[in-house]
Amino acid sequence: MLRLIATIRKEWLLLLRDKAGLALLFVMPVVLITVMAVIQDAPFKDYQEIKFDILTVDNDHGRLGRHIREGLGGTGQFNVIDTLQGAPLTEAQAQELIADGTYKICITIPKGATGEIVSNANKIVNDISKRMGIPAQLPVKAIASDSLAVQLYFDPAAKKAFKSAIRQALDNFLTQVQTDLLLERIQMQLRSRDSSVHDTFPTIRLKAVGLQETMIGKGKQIDVISNSVQHNVPAWSIFAMFFIVIPIAGNMIREREDGSLVRLKLIPGNYLSILAGKLLFFVGICVVQFYLMILVGLFGMPLLGLPKLQLGVDHLAGFITAVSIGITATAYGILIGTLFKTPNQALNFGAISIVILSAIGGIWIPLEVMPEKIQLIGRCSPLSWGLDAINDVYLRNGNIRLILPDIIRLLACGLLMLGIAARVEQRRIS
Amino acid sequence: MNSIEVKDLHKTYAGALVPSLQGLSFAFPEGSIVGLLGPNGAGKTTTISILCGLVKADSGTVKIFDLPQDAARREAVKRIIGIVPQQIALFPQLTAMENLTYFGNLYGFKGASLKQKITNYLEAFGLEKAAHKEVRKFSGGMKRRTNIIAAILHDPQLLVLDEPTAGVDVQSRSMILQFLREYNRQGKSVLYTSHLLEEAQQICEDIVIIDEGKLIIQGRPEDMIRQHADCRNLEEVFLLYTGHAVRD
Structure with a gap:
């Protein structure tokens, strides 16, 4: 010792x-x-803590554009920019700003996108109504557009994981808008058939099961x-x-x-x-x-x-x-x-x-x-x-x-x- | 009883073309002061390293006070032998007192008795004022003297010194030689190597000259000089046996 x-x-x-x-x-x-x-x-730092600037060009001026802008803004992760020096942003300006690296991403909502979704939802509801013996009443566009898509522009230097996260979020918003409109049309059709229950007709709720995050471990570290x-x-x-x-x-x-x-x-x-x-x-x-x-x-x-x-x-x-x-x-x-x-x-x-x-x-x-x-x-x-x-x-x-x-x-x-x-x-x- | 008995010692280091020791044998009695001399590469340091158990011989036997230097008795041999290596085997950043206290502790000494022993030795070697000075700030002579104290803290029966006076001034050398005589007078055995033949002639009772790993001659220095009429001192005897060719 x-x-x-x-x-x-x-x-x-x-x-x-x-x-x-x-x-x-x-x-x-x-x-x-x-x-x-x-x-x-x-x-x-968490993506939640960092705010990314996103350019949005809304040529639709309808429900889809509003929903995407509100949805992205509501996450708290994105600053949605849709004007430049007080004027609405154009697609050409946005492309230029992405190309020179000033911004990383731009979302362009095409003209008539909401109309296309509404028409599609009406068509589905009319089809279902017809099979149930209810006369079809909702207006449908004569010719559906095949090439209508929300356009994404990325800075070439943007990370793959970042692009994937944005794409996933937008896909989610699109699905949500389409589902909401479809449910709305179904409700509208049902109400028009039974006018006596017009005020008390229940709202259709799609999301029956949600997500909850719980950490495993003795303590409460998150x-x-x-x-x-x-x-x-x-x-x-x-x-x-x-x-x-x-x-x-x-x-x-x-x-x-x-x-x-x-x-x-x-x-x-x-x-x-x-x-x-x-x-x-x-x-x-x-x-x-x-x-x-x-x-x-x-x-x-x-x-x-x-x-x-x-x-x-x-x-x-x-x-x-x-x-x-x-x-x-x-x-x-x-x-x-x-x-x-x-x-x-x-x-x-x-x-x-x-x-x-x-x-x-x-x-x-x-x-x-x-x-x-x-x-x-x-x-x-x-x-x-x-x-x-x-x-x-x-x-x-x-x-x-x-x-x-x-x-x-x-x-x-x-x-x-x-x-x-x-x-x-x-x-x-x- | 012999203090050292070396018989037919052989050693060739791994990768070496020439053996360091080739059947070296010598012995000297307890209580004597002996000089192990030889030119560079003669095998002096290898012999000392085998004596103290740092290097294993390929063959041959070594006995220290009749104790064979083997794995079973190595610890017992270490207790009766004190080695002063050619290098200053001290921690330069520690003071003389700290160095000696550490080595004393390793020998199992502690407390006031160890401190007293160290103080006595420091006084004997003229180092009392430098006790709390870092060794790296010492002169060459002071380092050599501290190096000797570290080897005698456990009062060994046999003290082996490898060129203890190399690179020191006249005063320090005189003090070291005086100490060796005094230590020997207490009945302790001393084996030392040196290139300073006049010094060896001065203090050694017995001289062993080795070259190319073999014993050349062993005897009292005055007898060696007397045996060779044309030699006036030990250096001339040494050159007679080992030649004038420069060794590296």
């Missing part, structure tokens, strides 16, 4: 004297998560994944924790170069107890780093106008995850410190490998949006296991049982790396 405590004390003193190392471990990660959370705030703080603070905290490989590997190589490692090995007692002291110290540093960044997420981010970090309900599970990530990161540092002969080699390999592991492990962008093959590789990254476990705790209100597979993976990986380092060291002696 004395050897363990003495080693922890020694590492603490060495860290205190290394001002650059202290900055690397504590100041840089705080700056990193703050910068990343701020610059990724907009892309992470949609926290879709903000920048909730992704960036844990993700970049894990990234920063893994950067501990740089001071650890540097520390180990320096000990080997200046001969102090030789002295440590010449002292009676198991060298593993000294290594365990080093491991404990750096795992402790990792955990302190993690919670420092969590504090920034809790108190610093709101000061910058960003959302507050949500921590889930099982804080012990969060702590276990932080310790497990710390053990794996420290073991990786010890492995690099053992494998490489110079600090330069270790620094370059360590830094680049962490950037790669973090990129494929979902730290930069969520793993789910990556190509399938990269996802498969990414799921082998210890940073991905760490992030999964953190998300389980913070977003899904998970407990220890839920994060256990990721914790086992992290610890097994750490043990494997320590085993390889021990084997390499053993071979070096023999």
Whole structure:
């Protein structure tokens, strides 16, 4: 125990004297998560929070155009623009504004669209009435137009998902208007047949079953994944924790170069107890780093106008995850410190490998949006296991049982790396 | 009892074309102060590394105070041997006191008794005023002296020093040599390597000259000089046996 405590004390003193190392471990990660959370705030914001400008050219001046304009405006996600400098927007002006990238989307409602829908609804009602023995009364256009369509113009730079969302919303409005008009016509026909119940005739209601959104989990967190703080603070905290490989590997190589490692090995007692002291110290540093960044997420981010970090309900599970990530990161540092002969080699390999592991492990962008093959590789990254476990705790209100597979993976990986380092060291002696 | 007994030691490092040790054998009795001399690449550092268990010999045996240097007894050997490596095996960012306290803790010493022991050694080596100064700010001589203190905190029966006076000023060298004589006078054995043959002649009772991994000659320095009428000092004896060709 004395050897363990003495080693922890020694590492603490060495860290205190290394001002650059202290900055690397504590100041840089705080700056990193703050910068990343701020610059990724907009892309992470809900579509509900962002308002898109939509140009509308209403050549119909009927019910369809009104319904689309009101429907889009009512979602709160769109600013419907139908005039330019006080005058109604024309199709040519709209096309020009889309082409030069000023606006992303334009919807043109063709002339006679509402009339076409009404005529179609009348035709259906007349057909049904005729089959029921009721004389057809509603007016129908002699020749139906085949080429009438609501026209959409998109900026070529618009994202596929954005186009798809707009198309889906418009399709919904079109269906709704057509259904409403059809039901209205049916009602009208029924009323005209039975004039005695004219005032008390019930309104036909089509939507019998609706949609309700309920989140799964112990707490009441709703949609926290879709903000920048909730992704960036844990993700970049894990990234920063893994950067501990740089001071650890540097520390180990320096000990080997200046001969102090030789002295440590010449002292009676198991060298593993000294290594365990080093491991404990750096795992402790990792955990302190993690919670420092969590504090920034809790108190610093709101000061910058960003959302507050949500921590889930099982804080012990969060702590276990932080310790497990710390053990794996420290073991990786010890492995690099053992494998490489110079600090330069270790620094370059360590830094680049962490950037790669973090990129494929979902730290930069969520793993789910990556190509399938990269996802498969990414799921082998210890940073991905760490992030999964953190998300389980913070977003899904998970407990220890839920994060256990990721914790086992992290610890097994750490043990494997320590085993390889021990084997390499053993071979070096023999 | 012999403090060191080396028999038919062989060692070839992986990838090396030439063996470092080729059947090296020597022994010297408990309580003696011995110089292990040889030109560059003679096998001195390999021999010391095998003596203290840092490197495994391909074949041959090593006994320290009759204890075989093998895996089973390595810990016991470590307790009776103190090594002063050629490098300054200290943490440069720590003070002398912090370094020595850490190494003392690793040997199992702690508290006031350890502090007293360190203070006594620092005074003996003229470092008491620099106790709380970072080692990286020390002069070469101060580093060498602190390096020696770190090796004797556990009062080893055998002290092995690899070029302890390399790169130090005359005053520091004198202090180190004086300490070695004093330590030996307490009944402790000392084995040391050096390229300074005059220094070795001055303090060693016994000299072992090795070259190309083999024993060339072993004996008292004055006897060696006497045996060769044309040699006036140990350096001339050394050159007689190892030649004048420059070694790298």
